[in-house]
Amino acid sequence: MRILVMSDIHANYTALQAVLKDAGAVDETWCLGDLVGYGPDPNAVVEEIQEIKNLTCLMGNHDVGVVGRMSLETFNGEAKRSLMHHEKVLTASNMDFIRSLPSKTKTRGEATITHGSPRDPLWEYILNTLTARLNFDHFDTPWCFVGHSHIQSVFVKEETSDRVTVEQTKPDEMISLRPKLILNPGSVGQPRDRDPRAAYAIYDTEARTWTPKRVEYNIAEVQQRIREAGLPEKHAVRIGEGW
Ligand code: ZN
Numbered sequence: 001m002r003i004l005v006m007s008d009i010h011a012n013y014t015a016l017q018a019v020l021k022d023a024g025a026v027d028e029t030w031c032l033g034d035l036v037g038y039g040p041d042p043n044a045v046v047e048e049i050q051e052i053k054n055l056t057c058l059m060g061n062h063d064v065g066v067v068g069r070m071s072l073e074t075f076n077g078e079a080k081r082s083l084m085h086h087e088k089v090l091t092a093s094n095m096d097f098i099r100s101l102p103s104k105t106k107t108r109g110e111a112t113i114t115h116g117s118p119r120d121p122l123w124e125y126i127l128n129t130l131t132a133r134l135n136f137d138h139f140d141t142p143w144c145f146v147g148h149s150h151i152q153s154v155f156v157k158e159e160t161s162d163r164v165t166v167e168q169t170k171p172d173e174m175i176s177l178r179p180k181l182i183l184n185p186g187s188v189g190q191p192r193d194r195d196p197r198a199a200y201a202i203y204d205t206e207a208r209t210w211t212p213k214r215v216e217y218n219i220a221e222v223q224q225r226i227r228e229a230g231l232p233e234k235h236a237v238r239i240g241e242g243w
Helices: 013-023 042-051 061-066 077-089 092-099 129-138 219-228 233-241
Strands: 002-006 028-031 055-057 106-108 111-113 143-145 153-157 164-167 181-184 198-204 209-215
Touching: 002 013, 013 042, 013 198, 013 209, 013 219, 042 077, 042 092, 061 077, 061 092, 077 233, 129 153, 129 164, 129 181, 219 233
Parallel strands: 002 028, 028 055, 111 143, 143 181
Antiparallel strands: 002 198, 106 111, 153 164, 153 181, 198 209
């Protein structure tokens, strides 16, 4: 099976469309959460996601916040402002869809999938080898896919030792999967690894490969919608620079 793995769309409809088009035909789509927050298009994103066939979609912390299961006070000021806006504009049926999503870690064949980390699905960021190392004991499958950090990355635990390293990856460079790995497809709508292109990955379950991907989209158009909606200027600036 050829599976599109994506995360952290953050109400960026233009980036989502670019990813779906670039990925082409896939057997399944796995979305690791954060449909909303930051961006200008929460309804368009949630509606597009619902159209995807063979979809597994998890809740991210922003999704949990927007449906009121977590206080918006736990978010920083600018993130909170966007969520308050989304809370207002999201239609009742789109809210219901978000509410229906699972927020727990799931297992799919050889992969564990979660938003933040396997030991703390909603809040923990796996940004370094130390945090990755603590998480390798929290899943039983050979590999685990996470989102949340918005950074396309691969953490490797060596089989014979406890050593955890970060593997440098390049878009379109296929990685052979082997035990034990933690992989992040990056963020569709708000990449933070200084590459502003939308990020995702293709997981091939038979070949056991993972291919990180990047695709350009019309960033200026999204920045304009962020400004028109009166959302924080910071959210417009950062998608142009990838931080
Ligand atoms: Zn996020």
